[in-house]
Amino acid sequence: MEKELYADYEIIDAHSHIFPASIAEKATVNIGRFYDLHMDNCGSSEELIKSGSKIGTSLYLVCSVATTPHQVGSINEFIAQECEKYDCFFGLGAAHPLSEDIEGDIEQIRSLGLKGVKLHPDFQTFNADSPEAFKIYEIIEGSMPLLIHCGDERYEYSHPERIANIAKNFPKLKLIASHLGGYQLWDEAQSCLRGFENVRIDVCSSLAFMPAETALARIRGFGAENCFFGTDFPMWSHDTELERIMSLGLSDAELKGILAGNFKAFMNI
Numbered sequence: 001m002e003k004e005l006y007a008d009y010e011i012i013d014a015h016s017h018i019f020p021a022s023i024a025e026k027a028t029v030n031i032g033r034f035y036d037l038h039m040d041n042c043g044s045s046e047e048l049i050k051s052g053s054k055i056g057t058s059l060y061l062v063c064s065v066a067t068t069p070h071q072v073g074s075i076n077e078f079i080a081q082e083c084e085k086y087d088c089f090f091g092l093g094a095a096h097p098l099s100e101d102i103e104g105d106i107e108q109i110r111s112l113g114l115k116g117v118k119l120h121p122d123f124q125t126f127n128a129d130s131p132e133a134f135k136i137y138e139i140i141e142g143s144m145p146l147l148i149h150c151g152d153e154r155y156e157y158s159h160p161e162r163i164a165n166i167a168k169n170f171p172k173l174k175l176i177a178s179h180l181g182g183y184q185l186w187d188e189a190q191s192c193l194r195g196f197e198n199v200r201i202d203v204c205s206s207l208a209f210m211p212a213e214t215a216l217a218r219i220r221g222f223g224a225e226n227c228f229f230g231t232d233f234p235m236w237s238h239d240t241e242l243e244r245i246m247s248l249g250l251s252d253a254e255l256k257g258i259l260a261g262n263f264k265a266f267m268n269i
Protein backbone atom coordinates (compact mmCIF):
# COMPACT_ATOMS: atom_id res chain seq x y z
CA MET A 1 0.00 0.00 0.00
CA GLU A 2 1.18 3.52 -0.76
CA LYS A 3 2.17 5.45 2.30
CA GLU A 4 0.03 8.46 1.31
CA LEU A 5 -3.07 6.43 1.91
CA TYR A 6 -2.78 6.55 5.68
CA ALA A 7 0.05 8.94 6.48
CA ASP A 8 -2.34 11.74 7.45
CA TYR A 9 -4.36 9.66 9.85
CA GLU A 10 -3.96 8.66 13.43
CA ILE A 11 -4.93 5.00 13.61
CA ILE A 12 -6.32 3.03 16.54
CA ASP A 13 -7.14 -0.64 16.25
CA ALA A 14 -10.20 -0.87 18.48
CA HIS A 15 -10.49 -4.67 18.34
CA SER A 16 -7.61 -7.12 18.39
CA HIS A 17 -6.79 -10.38 20.11
CA ILE A 18 -3.60 -11.60 21.68
CA PHE A 19 -2.73 -14.98 23.16
CA PRO A 20 0.24 -16.21 25.17
CA ALA A 21 3.02 -17.19 22.73
CA SER A 22 2.78 -20.84 23.78
CA ILE A 23 -0.83 -21.17 22.62
CA ALA A 24 -1.04 -18.38 20.01
CA GLU A 25 -0.84 -20.76 17.09
CA LYS A 26 -3.38 -23.22 18.44
CA ALA A 27 -5.79 -20.48 19.50
CA THR A 28 -5.54 -18.88 16.07
CA VAL A 29 -6.24 -22.18 14.31
CA ASN A 30 -9.26 -22.77 16.57
CA ILE A 31 -10.80 -19.38 15.79
CA GLY A 32 -10.23 -19.98 12.08
CA ARG A 33 -12.08 -23.30 12.41
CA PHE A 34 -14.92 -21.81 14.41
CA TYR A 35 -15.62 -19.28 11.67
CA ASP A 36 -14.41 -21.40 8.79
CA LEU A 37 -12.26 -18.45 7.74
CA HIS A 38 -8.65 -18.08 6.80
CA MET A 39 -6.69 -16.29 9.51
CA ASP A 40 -4.27 -13.74 8.14
CA ASN A 41 -1.91 -13.92 11.12
CA CYS A 42 -0.88 -15.63 14.33
CA GLY A 43 -2.17 -13.93 17.47
CA SER A 44 0.89 -12.94 19.49
CA SER A 45 1.65 -9.41 20.70
CA GLU A 46 4.77 -9.27 18.52
CA GLU A 47 2.85 -10.25 15.40
CA LEU A 48 0.10 -7.77 16.22
CA ILE A 49 2.54 -4.89 16.47
CA LYS A 50 4.36 -6.02 13.35
CA SER A 51 1.12 -5.97 11.36
CA GLY A 52 -0.14 -2.72 12.90
CA SER A 53 3.15 -0.87 12.44
CA LYS A 54 2.80 -1.19 8.69
CA ILE A 55 -0.01 1.36 8.80
CA GLY A 56 1.29 3.36 11.76
CA THR A 57 -1.19 2.09 14.36
CA SER A 58 -0.66 4.03 17.58
CA LEU A 59 -2.96 2.15 19.95
CA TYR A 60 -4.40 -1.36 20.08
CA LEU A 61 -7.38 -2.46 22.10
CA VAL A 62 -6.29 -5.98 23.07
CA CYS A 63 -8.37 -8.74 24.59
CA SER A 64 -8.83 -12.46 24.89
CA VAL A 65 -11.90 -14.58 25.65
CA ALA A 66 -12.32 -16.99 28.56
CA THR A 67 -14.21 -20.00 27.22
CA THR A 68 -14.54 -21.38 30.78
CA PRO A 69 -14.83 -19.49 34.09
CA HIS A 70 -11.59 -20.90 35.44
CA GLN A 71 -9.56 -19.27 32.64
CA VAL A 72 -10.62 -15.75 33.63
CA GLY A 73 -7.88 -15.05 36.18
CA SER A 74 -4.92 -16.19 34.11
CA ILE A 75 -6.16 -14.45 30.95
CA ASN A 76 -6.48 -11.19 32.84
CA GLU A 77 -3.00 -11.54 34.24
CA PHE A 78 -1.67 -12.24 30.77
CA ILE A 79 -3.37 -9.20 29.19
CA ALA A 80 -2.15 -6.97 32.04
CA GLN A 81 1.38 -8.28 31.65
CA GLU A 82 1.34 -7.51 27.92
CA CYS A 83 -0.04 -4.01 28.59
CA GLU A 84 2.84 -3.48 30.96
CA LYS A 85 5.30 -4.47 28.22
CA TYR A 86 3.69 -2.45 25.45
CA ASP A 87 2.59 1.14 26.05
CA CYS A 88 0.53 1.01 22.88
CA PHE A 89 -1.87 -1.57 24.36
CA PHE A 90 -5.27 -0.71 25.79
CA GLY A 91 -6.23 -3.92 27.56
CA LEU A 92 -9.65 -5.33 28.29
CA GLY A 93 -10.21 -8.14 30.75
CA ALA A 94 -12.11 -11.37 30.34
CA ALA A 95 -15.16 -12.34 32.39
CA HIS A 96 -17.56 -15.26 32.37
CA PRO A 97 -21.24 -15.20 33.41
CA LEU A 98 -20.94 -18.64 35.00
CA SER A 99 -18.07 -17.65 37.25
CA GLU A 100 -18.84 -18.14 40.93
CA ASP A 101 -17.17 -14.86 41.78
CA ILE A 102 -18.00 -12.26 39.16
CA GLU A 103 -17.39 -9.42 41.59
CA GLY A 104 -13.94 -10.78 42.35
CA ASP A 105 -13.19 -11.15 38.64
CA ILE A 106 -14.16 -7.55 37.93
CA GLU A 107 -12.18 -6.40 40.93
CA GLN A 108 -9.16 -8.25 39.52
CA ILE A 109 -9.63 -6.48 36.15
CA ARG A 110 -9.79 -3.15 37.93
CA SER A 111 -6.77 -3.77 40.15
CA LEU A 112 -4.68 -4.95 37.19
CA GLY A 113 -5.37 -1.60 35.54
CA LEU A 114 -7.33 -3.10 32.66
CA LYS A 115 -9.81 -0.73 31.04
CA GLY A 116 -12.93 -2.78 30.50
CA VAL A 117 -14.44 -6.16 29.71
CA LYS A 118 -14.65 -8.24 26.56
CA LEU A 119 -17.30 -10.94 26.13
CA HIS A 120 -17.99 -13.36 23.30
CA PRO A 121 -21.40 -14.99 23.91
CA ASP A 122 -20.98 -17.48 21.05
CA PHE A 123 -17.60 -18.81 22.22
CA GLN A 124 -18.73 -18.68 25.83
CA THR A 125 -22.19 -20.12 25.08
CA PHE A 126 -24.40 -17.75 27.06
CA ASN A 127 -27.23 -15.50 26.01
CA ALA A 128 -25.98 -11.94 25.96
CA ASP A 129 -29.13 -10.72 27.76
CA SER A 130 -29.43 -13.55 30.29
CA PRO A 131 -29.77 -12.83 34.04
CA GLU A 132 -26.29 -14.34 34.60
CA ALA A 133 -24.72 -11.95 32.11
CA PHE A 134 -26.69 -9.03 33.57
CA LYS A 135 -24.71 -9.51 36.78
CA ILE A 136 -21.56 -8.48 34.92
CA TYR A 137 -23.22 -5.44 33.35
CA GLU A 138 -24.62 -4.33 36.70
CA ILE A 139 -21.15 -4.26 38.21
CA ILE A 140 -19.40 -2.44 35.38
CA GLU A 141 -22.16 -0.03 34.33
CA GLY A 142 -20.95 3.53 34.73
CA SER A 143 -17.33 2.57 35.32
CA MET A 144 -16.03 0.27 32.58
CA PRO A 145 -16.79 -0.21 28.89
CA LEU A 146 -17.91 -3.55 27.50
CA LEU A 147 -16.80 -4.84 24.12
CA ILE A 148 -19.15 -7.59 23.05
CA HIS A 149 -19.05 -9.85 20.04
CA CYS A 150 -22.30 -9.60 18.07
CA GLY A 151 -23.93 -11.88 15.58
CA ASP A 152 -23.62 -15.29 14.02
CA GLU A 153 -26.22 -16.92 11.75
CA ARG A 154 -25.67 -20.24 13.51
CA TYR A 155 -26.43 -19.08 17.04
CA GLU A 156 -28.83 -16.92 18.98
CA TYR A 157 -26.47 -16.06 21.86
CA SER A 158 -25.26 -12.72 20.52
CA HIS A 159 -28.18 -11.74 18.29
CA PRO A 160 -28.38 -7.94 17.83
CA GLU A 161 -31.77 -7.98 19.55
CA ARG A 162 -30.11 -9.36 22.69
CA ILE A 163 -27.40 -6.71 22.45
CA ALA A 164 -30.12 -4.06 22.17
CA ASN A 165 -31.66 -5.49 25.36
CA ILE A 166 -28.38 -4.86 27.16
CA ALA A 167 -28.26 -1.29 25.87
CA LYS A 168 -31.86 -0.67 27.01
CA ASN A 169 -31.42 -2.20 30.46
CA PHE A 170 -28.07 -0.56 31.16
CA PRO A 171 -28.23 2.95 29.70
CA LYS A 172 -25.05 3.99 31.49
CA LEU A 173 -23.05 1.02 30.23
CA LYS A 174 -20.61 2.02 27.51
CA LEU A 175 -21.19 -0.70 24.99
CA ILE A 176 -19.18 -1.50 21.88
CA ALA A 177 -21.11 -3.80 19.57
CA SER A 178 -18.67 -5.64 17.33
CA HIS A 179 -18.70 -6.50 13.66
CA LEU A 180 -20.98 -3.70 12.47
CA GLY A 181 -23.41 -4.69 15.19
CA GLY A 182 -23.88 -8.31 14.12
CA TYR A 183 -21.65 -10.57 12.09
CA GLN A 184 -23.78 -12.02 9.25
CA LEU A 185 -26.83 -10.32 10.79
CA TRP A 186 -26.03 -6.90 9.45
CA ASP A 187 -29.60 -5.95 8.54
CA GLU A 188 -30.91 -7.04 11.93
CA ALA A 189 -28.13 -4.98 13.52
CA GLN A 190 -29.35 -1.91 11.67
CA SER A 191 -32.89 -2.34 12.89
CA CYS A 192 -31.99 -3.26 16.50
CA LEU A 193 -28.96 -1.20 17.39
CA ARG A 194 -29.36 2.27 15.90
CA GLY A 195 -29.89 5.33 18.01
CA PHE A 196 -28.59 4.22 21.41
CA GLU A 197 -26.55 6.93 23.06
CA ASN A 198 -24.45 4.40 24.96
CA VAL A 199 -23.65 2.14 21.99
CA ARG A 200 -20.73 2.33 19.59
CA ILE A 201 -20.02 0.00 16.73
CA ASP A 202 -16.77 -1.52 15.54
CA VAL A 203 -16.50 -2.41 11.89
CA CYS A 204 -14.05 -5.32 12.00
CA SER A 205 -14.64 -8.67 10.30
CA SER A 206 -17.46 -7.18 8.28
CA LEU A 207 -16.15 -5.09 5.40
CA ALA A 208 -14.81 -8.13 3.53
CA PHE A 209 -18.29 -9.60 3.31
CA MET A 210 -20.30 -6.82 1.67
CA PRO A 211 -20.03 -4.43 -1.26
CA ALA A 212 -18.51 -1.04 -0.49
CA GLU A 213 -21.78 0.86 -0.96
CA THR A 214 -23.57 -1.47 1.48
CA ALA A 215 -20.83 -1.04 4.07
CA LEU A 216 -20.99 2.73 3.63
CA ALA A 217 -24.76 2.77 4.08
CA ARG A 218 -24.53 0.59 7.18
CA ILE A 219 -21.81 2.72 8.75
CA ARG A 220 -23.80 5.87 8.06
CA GLY A 221 -26.92 4.09 9.30
CA PHE A 222 -25.30 3.99 12.73
CA GLY A 223 -23.70 7.39 12.16
CA ALA A 224 -20.04 7.34 11.14
CA GLU A 225 -19.31 9.25 14.35
CA ASN A 226 -20.37 6.15 16.30
CA CYS A 227 -18.07 3.71 14.50
CA PHE A 228 -14.57 2.44 15.29
CA PHE A 229 -11.93 0.87 13.06
CA GLY A 230 -10.61 -2.53 14.13
CA THR A 231 -8.99 -5.61 12.64
CA ASP A 232 -10.13 -8.52 14.80
CA PHE A 233 -6.46 -9.48 14.55
CA PRO A 234 -5.28 -12.21 13.99
CA MET A 235 -8.26 -12.54 11.63
CA TRP A 236 -7.19 -9.70 9.34
CA SER A 237 -4.02 -7.79 8.65
CA HIS A 238 -3.99 -4.07 9.33
CA ASP A 239 -3.13 -3.03 5.80
CA THR A 240 -5.98 -5.09 4.31
CA GLU A 241 -8.62 -3.80 6.72
CA LEU A 242 -7.38 -0.23 6.32
CA GLU A 243 -7.52 -0.49 2.56
CA ARG A 244 -11.12 -1.66 2.85
CA ILE A 245 -12.28 1.20 5.07
CA MET A 246 -10.40 3.75 2.95
CA SER A 247 -12.10 2.60 -0.23
CA LEU A 248 -15.69 2.98 0.96
CA GLY A 249 -16.06 6.63 0.00
CA LEU A 250 -16.22 8.03 3.54
CA SER A 251 -15.39 11.71 3.91
CA ASP A 252 -12.08 12.76 5.41
CA ALA A 253 -13.77 13.84 8.63
CA GLU A 254 -15.68 10.57 8.88
CA LEU A 255 -12.46 8.61 8.36
CA LYS A 256 -10.59 10.58 10.98
CA GLY A 257 -13.30 9.81 13.47
CA ILE A 258 -13.56 6.12 12.63
CA LEU A 259 -9.81 5.56 12.60
CA ALA A 260 -9.13 7.16 15.99
CA GLY A 261 -11.19 10.19 17.10
CA ASN A 262 -14.43 8.39 17.94
CA PHE A 263 -12.67 5.81 20.10
CA LYS A 264 -10.69 8.46 21.98
CA ALA A 265 -13.80 10.49 22.66
CA PHE A 266 -15.75 7.44 23.88
CA MET A 267 -12.94 6.30 26.15
CA ASN A 268 -11.98 9.80 27.29
CA ILE A 269 -8.36 9.36 26.27
Ligand SMILES: [Zn+2]
Pocket residue numbers: 015017149178232
Ligand atom coordinates in the same frame (compact mmCIF):
# COMPACT_ATOMS: atom_id res chain seq x y z
ZN1 LIG B 1 -13.16 -10.16 19.38
